[in-house]
Amino acid sequence: MNNLKDKKILLIICGGVAAYKSLEVIRLLKKKGVIIKTIITKSGAKFVTPLSISSLSKSKVYQDLFDNENEAEMDHISLSRWADLILIAPATANTISKLANGNSDDLASTVALASNKKIFIAPAMNVRMWDHQSTKQNTAKLKTYNYKLIGPEIGDMACGEYGEGKMSEPIKIVDELENYFKSLKKNNRLKAIVTAGPTNEYIDPVRFITNKSSGKQGYEIAKSLSNKGFDTTLISGPTNLEINDNIRLIKVETAEEMFQITLKNLPADVAIFSAAVSDYKVKNIYKEKIKKQDNLNLELEKNVDILNYISNHNSLRPKLVIGFAAETKNLEKYATQKLVEKNCDWIVANDVSNKKIGFDSDFNEVSIFYKNNISEKLKYKSKFEISDEITEKIINHLN
Numbered sequence: 274m275n276n277l278k279d280k281k282i283l284l285i286i287c288g289g290v291a292a293y294k295s296l297e298v299i300r301l302l303k304k305k306g307v308i309i310k311t312i313i314t315k316s317g318a319k320f321v322t323p324l325s326i327s328s329l330s331k332s333k334v335y336q337d338l339f340d341n342e343n344e345a346e347m348d349h350i351s352l353s354r355w356a357d358l359i360l361i362a363p364a365t366a367n368t369i370s371k372l373a374n375g376n377s378d379d380l381a382s383t384v385a386l387a388s389n390k391k392i393f394i395a396p397a398m399n400v401r402m403w404d405h406q407s408t409k410q411n412t413a414k415l416k417t418y419n420y421k422l423i424g425p426e427i428g429d430m431a432c433g434e435y436g437e438g439k440m441s442e443p444i445k446i447v448d449e450l451e452n453y454f455k456s457l458k459k460n461n462r463l464k465a466i467v468t469a470g471p472t473n474e475y476i477d478p479v480r481f482i483t484n485k486s487s488g489k490q491g492y493e494i495a496k497s498l499s500n501k502g503f504d505t506t507l508i509s510g511p512t513n514l515e516i517n518d519n520i521r522l523i524k525v526e527t528a529e530e531m532f533q534i535t536l537k538n539l540p541a542d543v544a545i546f547s548a549a550v551s552d553y554k555v556k557n558i559y560k561e562k563i564k565k566q567d568n569l570n571l572e573l574e575k576n577v578d579i580l581n582y583i584s585n586h587n588s589l590r591p592k593l594v595i596g597f598a599a600e601t602k603n604l605e606k607y608a609t610q611k612l613v614e615k616n617c618d619w620i621v622a623n624d625v626s627n628k629k630i631g632f633d634s635d636f637n638e639v640s641i642f643y644k645n646n647i648s649e650k651l652k653y654k655s656k657f658e659i660s661d662e663i664t665e666k667i668i669n670h671l672n
């Protein structure tokens with residue numbers, strides 16, 4: 274089964290003796306039916322010519338960031354969006370450093386920085402450069418940014434030295450890319466449940482207790498999972514949002530309904546609990562509308578904690594359980610507490626005291642707390658982009 278057919282790959286060739294191997298990468302990818310576009314850096318063009326690349330790839334080679342002709346045909350943002358995947362081979366120590374530090378002074382680094390796709394890098398450099406502490410730190414950083422490293426390998430180097438730093442062989446690189454697409458395809462066998470929106474806990478037929486929540490982040494996550502092939506069920510409290518037909522949307526009102534529907538839709542491979550579930554419900558709901566009175570005492574009782582219940586029942590627990598925490602202070606403390614108390618694998622937390630993000634906004638800024646005191650911040654961006662990043666992390670985790 275050829276998993277590369279008709280895939281769109283943007284190959285970035287940097288400067289290094291190993292650049293000649295990228296021609297073989299192009300040849301093998303073309304043989305598999307891949308559609309290739311190539312960027313070559315200034316130093317890359319000293320090792321292989323744009324003419325040999327375009328002859329093999331049967332497409333244009335992009336070189337300059339501020340080239341009128343290129344930008345008119347396909348600007349650097351469109352180029353990064355066009356690709357299903359970006360491959361940087363060979364990746365030099367300089368390019369790795371630029372990517373790790375967010376520099377974008379040429380077309381290659383700008384496209385990589387602007388990309389929302391998976392980026393594979395095949396480093397190639399002298400053994401001392403590869404072993405250098407700064408390169409080690411840069412590659413470690415890139416891994417946390419979701420870059421995937423292929424190689425390098427140990428062997429004789431062009432400079433005469435021996436050690437780790439050789440670019441992986443083209444066949445190995447192509448195999449890695451093929452495996453990546455194969456695992457993506459596997460996603461459509463994976464089942465995801467997302468809870469979203471608020472719940473309404475009725476006091477009487479016309480009044481209820483609720484939480485402030487637009488449901489946008491949960492809906493975006495459901496969309497993103499579905500776009501990446503997951504069989505997705507969205508269990509939503511009352512919202513004004515719409516969702517596409519690929520997603521099984523089940524509308525509920527109360528926490529109890531959300532709980533029952535969630536149970537009914539298990540098992541799942543991943544469950545994302547983004548709903549703002551009301552912690553309390555009214556013990557005895559009035560059957561008739563309550564008339565105005567001087568004192569009204571409502572007796573409340575705790576709602577079931579859906580996340581807590583499911584994550585603490587082994588027979589129900591999905592492989593990956595992700596909780597949310599919206600806090601107005603002590604974000605890290607409360608999020609890490611919830612991570613432990615609710616037995617989550619990850620907690621996605623945001624500070625809702627900031628009016629520009631979170632509630633009702635299309636933008637968000639979140640921190641993800643993992644086990645073992647590890648956390649990372651997804652800086653201010655659209656809820657769509659945040660969701661895509663969370664989905665990528667889910668895919669990496671499950672695969």
Ligand code: CTP
Pocket residue numbers: 468528546547548549550551552576577578579580581595596597598599611615
């Ligand atoms: N949650 C849930 N069921 C509940 C309450 C919360 O599934 N009855 C889930 C939310 O969907 C979220 C996580 O638990 O993923 C944290 O919710 P949050 O309201 O922040 O936490 P609480 O446990 O209610 O704590 P507190 O209100 O004291 O912050």
